Amino acid sequence: MLAALSLAVAAYAACAVSIAQAQSPRAIIDGRGRAVEIRDTSRIVTIGGAVTEIVFALGRGDNVVGVDLTSTFPSTAQKKPNIGYMRALSAEGVIALAPTLVLAVEGSGPPDVIEVLSNAAVPFVVVPEDHDEASVLRKVRFIAQALGEEERGAAMEKAIAEDFASIRAMRERIGKRRKATFVLAIGGGTPMVGGAGTSADGFFALSGVDNAMKSLPGYKPATAEASLAAAPDVVVTLLERNHDLSPDAMFALPAFAETPAARGKRLIPLPSYALAFGPRAAHAARDLAAAVYPDLALPDLPARPWTRDASAGKP
Amino acid sequence: MYAARAIRYEVRGRAILDGVDLRLTPGKIVAVVGPNGAGKSTLLKIMAGERRATGGNVLLDDRDLTEWKPADLARRRAVLPQSIEVVFPFLVSEVVALGSSQRVPRSEAAALVSRALSAVDLADFGRRVYGTLSGGEQQRVQFARVLVQAWSGEGAYLLLDEPNASLDLSHQLLILRLARTHAESGGGVLMVLHDLNLAAMVADELIALKDGCRIAAGPPEHVITDQLIAALYGVHASVRGVPDGPFILPQTARLPA
Amino acid sequence: MSATITIAAMQPLPVRRGGLVIAAAAVFLVAALLASLAIGPVYIAPGRVVGTLIDALAGARPSEGTGMRDAVVVLDIRLPRTVLAMLVGGGLAVAGAVLQGVFRNPLADPGLVGVSPGAALAAVLWIIFGSAAAGYLPGSVAAFGLPLAAFAGGLVTTVLLYRIATREGRTSVAMLLFAGIALGAMAAAGTGLAVFVASDQQLREFTFWTLGSLGGASWQKIAAAAPFILLLIVGSRWLARGLDALALGEAEAFHVGVNTELLKRVAIVLVAAGVGASVAVSGVIGFIGLVVPHLLRLSAGPSHARLLVGCALLGGALLIASDIVARTIVSPAELPLGVVTAILGTPYFLYLVQRNRAVLGG
Numbered sequence: 001m002l003a004a005l006s007l008a009v010a011a012y013a014a015c016a017v018s019i020a021q022a023q024s025p026r027a028i029i030d031g032r033g034r035a036v037e038i039r040d041t042s043r044i045v046t047i048g049g050a051v052t053e054i055v056f057a058l059g060r061g062d063n064v065v066g067v068d069l070t071s072t073f074p075s076t077a078q079k080k081p082n083i084g085y086m087r088a089l090s091a092e093g094v095i096a097l098a099p100t101l102v103l104a105v106e107g108s109g110p111p112d113v114i115e116v117l118s119n120a121a122v123p124f125v126v127v128p129e130d131h132d133e134a135s136v137l138r139k140v141r142f143i144a145q146a147l148g149e150e151e152r153g154a155a156m157e158k159a160i161a162e163d164f165a166s167i168r169a170m171r172e173r174i175g176k177r178r179k180a181t182f183v184l185a186i187g188g189g190t191p192m193v194g195g196a197g198t199s200a201d202g203f204f205a206l207s208g209v210d211n212a213m214k215s216l217p218g219y220k221p222a223t224a225e226a227s228l229a230a231a232p233d234v235v236v237t238l239l240e241r242n243h244d245l246s247p248d249a250m251f252a253l254p255a256f257a258e259t260p261a262a263r264g265k266r267l268i269p270l271p272s273y274a275l276a277f278g279p280r281a282a283h284a285a286r287d288l289a290a291a292v293y294p295d296l297a298l299p300d301l302p303a304r305p306w307t308r309d310a311s312a313g314k315p
Numbered sequence: 316m317y318a319a320r321a322i323r324y325e326v327r328g329r330a331i332l333d334g335v336d337l338r339l340t341p342g343k344i345v346a347v348v349g350p351n352g353a354g355k356s357t358l359l360k361i362m363a364g365e366r367r368a369t370g371g372n373v374l375l376d377d378r379d380l381t382e383w384k385p386a387d388l389a390r391r392r393a394v395l396p397q398s399i400e401v402v403f404p405f406l407v408s409e410v411v412a413l414g415s416s417q418r419v420p421r422s423e424a425a426a427l428v429s430r431a432l433s434a435v436d437l438a439d440f441g442r443r444v445y446g447t448l449s450g451g452e453q454q455r456v457q458f459a460r461v462l463v464q465a466w467s468g469e470g471a472y473l474l475l476d477e478p479n480a481s482l483d484l485s486h487q488l489l490i491l492r493l494a495r496t497h498a499e500s501g502g503g504v505l506m507v508l509h510d511l512n513l514a515a516m517v518a519d520e521l522i523a524l525k526d527g528c529r530i531a532a533g534p535p536e537h538v539i540t541d542q543l544i545a546a547l548y549g550v551h552a553s554v555r556g557v558p559d560g561p562f563i564l565p566q567t568a569r570l571p572a
Numbered sequence: 573m574s575a576t577i578t579i580a581a582m583q584p585l586p587v588r589r590g591g592l593v594i595a596a597a598a599v600f601l602v603a604a605l606l607a608s609l610a611i612g613p614v615y616i617a618p619g620r621v622v623g624t625l626i627d628a629l630a631g632a633r634p635s636e637g638t639g640m641r642d643a644v645v646v647l648d649i650r651l652p653r654t655v656l657a658m659l660v661g662g663g664l665a666v667a668g669a670v671l672q673g674v675f676r677n678p679l680a681d682p683g684l685v686g687v688s689p690g691a692a693l694a695a696v697l698w699i700i701f702g703s704a705a706a707g708y709l710p711g712s713v714a715a716f717g718l719p720l721a722a723f724a725g726g727l728v729t730t731v732l733l734y735r736i737a738t739r740e741g742r743t744s745v746a747m748l749l750f751a752g753i754a755l756g757a758m759a760a761a762g763t764g765l766a767v768f769v770a771s772d773q774q775l776r777e778f779t780f781w782t783l784g785s786l787g788g789a790s791w792q793k794i795a796a797a798a799p800f801i802l803l804l805i806v807g808s809r810w811l812a813r814g815l816d817a818l819a820l821g822e823a824e825a826f827h828v829g830v831n832t833e834l835l836k837r838v839a840i841v842l843v844a845a846g847v848g849a850s851v852a853v854s855g856v857i858g859f860i861g862l863v864v865p866h867l868l869r870l871s872a873g874p875s876h877a878r879l880l881v882g883c884a885l886l887g888g889a890l891l892i893a894s895d896i897v898a899r900t901i902v903s904p905a906e907l908p909l910g911v912v913t914a915i916l917g918t919p920y921f922l923y924l925v926q927r928n929r930a931v932l933g934g
Contacts, residue, residue, distance in 0.1 A: 066904060069905075081904055082904075082905060083904045083905050084902070084904075084905025084906060085905075088785075088787075088905075088906070088908070089787075089905075089906075090613070090787060090899055090903075090904060090905060090906030091649050091787065092612045092613045092614055092645055092649050092650070092899060092904075093613045093899070093903055093904030093905055093906055094904065095613070095614050095641065095644065095645055095649070096612070096613030096614040096615075096903065096904050097904055098614075098641075110785070110787060110788055111788070112787065112788020112789075112790065112793075113787050113788050115788070115790070116648060116649060116788065116789075116790065119644075119648065120641075120644040120648065120649075121636075121640045121641050121644050122641075360823070363823075363827060364826070365823045365826060365827070384831070385826055385829050385830060385831045385832075386829040386830075386831070387829075388829065389827065389828055389829025390829070393827070393828075394824075394827040396821070396823065396824060396827075399820055399821060399824060400821070401819050401820055402676040402677065402678075402819050403678070403819050403869055403874035404869065404870075404873070404874055405816075405819060405873070405874050405875070406873065409816070409873070409874075409875055410820070413813075413816060413817050413820065413828050414828060416829060417813065460828075464827075464828060
């Protein structure tokens with residue numbers, strides 16, 4: 001309570017500054033097809049790791065007044081007030097930060113809260129989301145436009161497009177594609193795997209890896225037999241969620257015990273930003289490809305301002 | 316007129332009651348006696364409308380009991396079951412007040428409740444929690460509830476299942492006197508009793524049940540005989556008499572060898 | 573005579589002041605209402621809250637500046653949320669009291685015995701398949717589709733529960749809880765089954781159904797749920813004498829003139845309506861239906877005429893208070909409301925179980 005109160009007071013103080021920074025109003029059609037008018041970008045709440053990274057990369061990190069739980073990069077973002085899990089937002093919690101703009105990745109929720117926020121006084125912009133290359137570039141362009149940072153956005157888009165081109169070149173060097181199974185979680189020994197249409201599926205495609213569980217739609221718990229029959233060459237898990245899961249434990253599961261992945265003990269932890277299709281997607285794809293195809297000795301992509309933590313907050 | 320005719324009651328093909336007749340009339344007390352499992356309580360439940368006979372019928376005011384609405388029936392007869400467990404911490408006065416129908420104004424109902432509690436010698440128990448009372452006290456509270464129900468009805472019949480099972484001697488006599496008072500004021504009474512002596516003392520008519528059949532009926536002095544005791548309980552006893560009616564002394568009774 | 577140790581009646585109670593308790597519950601409700609409108613992550617001075625409400629009543633609503641923000645927070649977020657909390661809390665508490673009366677058992681909480689999970693399963697099924705069915709239904713039915721589906725789910729579970737747990741008018745505590753666990757597990761299994769056909773977006777919404785939240789309160793939701801919940805709260809008034817009589821036993825209730833079959837049917841339909849609508853708009857919120865009736869029975873006595881009114885008031889007040897905690901304690905994020913009520917309610921439930929050890933055969 002006290003914390004909330006002092007926060008609100010601080011928000012008031014900051015409000016006074018924002019008027020001086022007001023820009024000319026701009027209209028934008030957001031991810032839901034709604035026209036939203038943006039007048040002021042001095043106090044931004046970002047929802048979704050990719051959105052937060054792009055806003056910081058565009059040099060507007062100082063204007064961010066609140067982020068969600070999935071926004072962990074750059075590390076300065078973690079010092080901002082946190083509004084909780086992106087799918088369980090609190091309407092008044094967001095408003096309490098006195099934002100002049102809310103940028104939320106598509107899929108933020110719950111829908112009723114999004115509805116309340118969209119009808120509130122604050123411009124609420126849904127950033128369109130998809131699980132492919134084009135979506136990354138579209139997000140950058142979209143957010144740059146929303147913030148009036150078109151110039152910086154164009155440069156960023158160009159650099160990311162170059163990275164994607166490098167990735168494409170790498171993919172062409174792959175001879176025989178390997179199959180991977182993405183394991184989101186192991187609930188009671190039945191792994192929740194990523195099927196067709198998931199972010200993991202999209203990310204595998206980007207990395208030049210075949211999805212062994214393509215026959216399933218969405219994230220689903222798969223039977224041990226189906227997992228076995230898919231015979232993945234590697235098993236990929238989330239770094240943040242399964243950091244304490246050893247390859248021995250994973251491959252002791254009947255679902256994976258007799259797969260090619262188990263024989264080579266190939267368990268690759270994937271950082272969660274890889275699935276967010278943010279500005280670091282290409283770098284993450286290169287890292288996964290390098291891990292799946294060690295024999296190709298794939299080169300590093302050039303470091304970008306948005307892949308370096310220390311400098312990410314500064315222009 | 317409140318009469319059961321040729322009552323048959325079967326549970327899974329086994330007859331609990333078979334062809335039992337019973338007639339209650341205003342001003343009279345009828346007592347049903349018999350050994351355990353004879354069907355006494357079942358007969359009372361059928362009379363109350365709580366169970367439906369599989370054969371025969373019960374008529375009240377010339378209408379079949381099954382045609383009565385529960386609320387109308389409640390104004391014509393009140394029932395005291397054997398033992399009652401009240402969930403939730405109801406007060407004694409609240410339990411007793413459940414006997415009064417909604418037609419009775421609240422102030423009048425309160426007066427009936429305190430009158431009934433005084434009648435059963437529990438005048439100061441109104442604010443006590445029912446569940447904290449002893450078994451005998453609870454039974455008297457229930458009897459008070461039945462009295463309130465009878466008083467709020469119209470010439471109501473009382474159906475009492477072992478009304479003095481866990482009472483001390485003075486309260487047993489009290490309950491029987493209240494039943495008699497009710498009969499004298501023009502109500503009919505049916506009681507199931509275990510104690511032959513009490514039954515003989517209080518009843519105008521006795522009905523003896525064994526294995527679901529009525530084996531004797533009539534005034535106590537005709538019904539209670541050495542032969543009946545032997546037939547009912549398989550016990551040899553010699554019936555004695557005083558001016559108030561017949562009695563047996565358990566000291567004189569003998570199990571067959 | 574058999575031992576007549578009765579549930580929750582093992583200790584003598586002090587003199588009750590029913591009227592006073594009801595008045596206190598009403599005062600608590602009003603206080604909670606005002607606090608809920610005044611407290612939140614956004615600081616708005618109480619005077620401004622009142623001013624905003626008065627302006628709104630007069631039809632005036634500022635369209636810019638902090639005035640507009642305050643209007644949004646007070647009128648669009650806090651007010652519908654508070655009203656919904658009052659309805660859902662009151663409805664769940666009354667539903668708990670009615671269920672407990674019908675089952676003659678103080679442990680019958682709609683969440684605990686599977687009624688709410690059953691309603692939640694039906695709601696989830698409606699979300700997945702209902703949108704397809706809604707096309708074939710008249711508009712008015714489609715608008716109430718979610719609460720109606722939850723109502724049907726709650727009704728089916730309650731009837732099943734009654735059939736399983738009750739024999740000849742007597743409900744066994746153990747059977748009630750076992751049947752409740754089984755029905756709850758079945759509902760969870762059904763929800764798990766639904767997972768296979770649900771889209772990822774629908775899947776994410778499922779946590780809402782299991783943990784409960786008032787985060788999405790809106791006037792549309794209130795309009796959809798209020799008729800069902802009010803039906804329960806107002807309708808239960810006519811059940812009061814019958815439920816009192818039912819405390820003596822089913823046969824005994826019939827003896828004093830209660831149409832017990834009708835009473836039970838009406839009670840079950842009302843409970844299903846109220847619980848179903850509550851679940852449809854706020855997910856499964858446990859323990860309100862357990863804690864509130866029990867507290868009131870201790871303080872105001874078990875007589876249902878008073879108890880049901882008290883439940884509507886205190887249930888509303890308690891859920892509003894829980895919701896204030898849920899939305900301020902980790903501000904600007906928010907706790908699921910079901911977590912708060914469970915933290916409050918679980919120890920209380922264990923205490924009740926402990927006190928009923930003899931009856932439960934522990």
